[in-house]
Amino acid sequence: MVGEASEAVNAGILAPNQDEVPGRAERPATDLYPPCGMPQPESTAHPIPAMSEALEFEVTLFPNPVLRKVADPITAFDDALKRTVEAMYTRMFESQGVGLAAPQVGLRQRILVVNETGDAKEADQNLTLINPQIVARSGKKVLLEEGCLSFPGIYAEIERLDGCVVEAQDIEGNPIRLELEGFLSRIVQHEFDHLEGILLVDRMSPADKIRNKGELEELKYMYLESKR
């Protein structure tokens, strides 16, 4: 399932064709985007509404500091968790993503939802990983373009090992162990990074940081504006 180099890995976003992103060519590529390690003010995690209310998530965008937090383990496999997971799938599919991590909806929780088809009708491909750990990575190094729902309009070629072994729990708390490779392995590796506060921008090459400088600055500006 690993695409060719030109195929965007939409670990979090469907990335049809980066050349179609308006304004990309006109962006000045002058100096480097500053290194990561954003200041971390108070978390802006969404509270979980009462059981009677519908749970609805928006995607948290870079550089919201919640994306930099190490997420906390899930200890209760209850209805609140099921509602959270369900709402995460809804958000992921509506955003045309193939994976979503709880910090991307403002929650400091170790939850990943994945569906490599990105198609809500293919629910049998849903993969819910609670408290995931990547216990091994193996295979050849693969360079592939990735996007991220928290970085709209930004794409970068990211090098990862092709395979990984994931240990996690399912939504009921049962242990699961998966040996993954190709596209699914890449999505899980990307989403797992989110639980550790590691973001696309951290894994970008200096050249990609320069190429995406305008978009990154725009996201920072929008975040600051939203705080006013």
Ligand code: CO
């Ligand atoms: Co992402």
